[in-house]
Amino acid sequence: MRLENIVWDSPDPRALGHFWAEALGADVLTEDDDGLEARLHLAPEVFLDLCFPPASTPADVPQRLHLDLRGAEQQHAVAERLVGLGARRVDIGQGDVPWVVLADPDGNAFCVMEDRPAYRAGSGPVAALPLDCADPDREARFWAAVTGWAPTADPHALAHPSGAGPLLELCPEPGPRRGKSRLHLDVRPGPDDATPLDLVRDHGGTVLPQPAPGLPWTVCADASGNEVCLLGVAPPA
Template sequence: MRLENIVMQARDPIATGRFWSAALGLVDGRPATEGDYEGRLVLEDGFWIDLCIEPVPDPPPPGWRLHLDLSAEGDHEGLVERLLGLGATTIDIGQGNPPWEVMADPDGNPFCVMEERSVYVGTGPIAALPLDSADPERDGVLYAALTGWVPVTGLAPVTLRHPSLRGPLLELCPEPEPKIRQNRTHLDVRPEAGGPGQQELVELALTMGATPADEPWAQGHPWVVMRDVSGNEFCVLADGQPPA
């Protein structure tokens, strides 16, 4: 199994995708659904993650339980200026005056440009994926089992990383408030050849406290929409090879 996709929502996936493609140096792909965006972040040793953006009619609501922290790779001010030139904005969510910059993409999805930290060595352009959790320890066990990522030292109570120790950190952070709506960003995991299949991964997730999403929008797909112990959505993709 592997963590395959970071899935975002936007009112204009194509325009938002152009921003993220330029911001992260993505290799643009061909999404399965017309009007979506898909781009691949290629890291070292054949490791990659796809960024997928699907359409929604509404702007981002307050509260963001999963977002992207970007690595400035030693040039914080330069990266902020480049992102502003691509259409990002700086935003104030009451963060005070931290050493990182809080920004939003052209659709209003928040993200952060982080200051230099030793734990970000080798991450590539995405330093971390902070995810709000009511129980970081328990959610960390679930995501480790579903992705094959391993615990590493980080700033969050629980931090996972690809076993190559390359690419972004998945940070399980204490939630500031309980989840109340569908997340605008979520993760997809896919079964790999020779490992547990989709149904086995679903059953594993159920034994670890995850629940299936029962809303109408979550039905009728080749993937299975589930929620972790804290209510955060994730999808278990179908068996088989991912798109090239």
């Protein structure tokens, strides 16, 4: 299993996709009426695809997944560049913190981070993917199983085996899930993953009701309710 996509549901997917492709230096792969897909290269044969399908997920549902971008000593310049691309500064109650909180053109909050020892030089433009969880210990085991990523010195932070790319951080949730998230992750089973749905269930996840018949993926969730799609896996009959 491997983590393949970060997915943003968007009412204007092409505009949002171009914002994030420019923000992260990703290459646009496809663009049509079904949205936009871009590829963020992290290392040889290591990448994350950024997917922007058309969808109207309510904007008042709290985000459970967001992006923390690398800023470090260039934090101010990075934030100003993103504002120039269409982001805006927002107050989400963060108070006096060392990171900068912005929102993309759809209103999805993200952060430009200060330097931290946990952020590695090989992370690329995205330092971390924080995901809200009811039980970070439990969800760290789930996400390690479905992504193939490994725990770091922080047991609630997972990293690609190569060391490239962002951390996946399992964070204590401020409140229970209140609806479908605007951002979610997709994973793809490998040729040796014969029973990926069993793996999801064995680690506390569930198979959710599918949004439409005949889709080439299966929508699942961890035990905290965070959606994850298994690409190339037909839903159970």
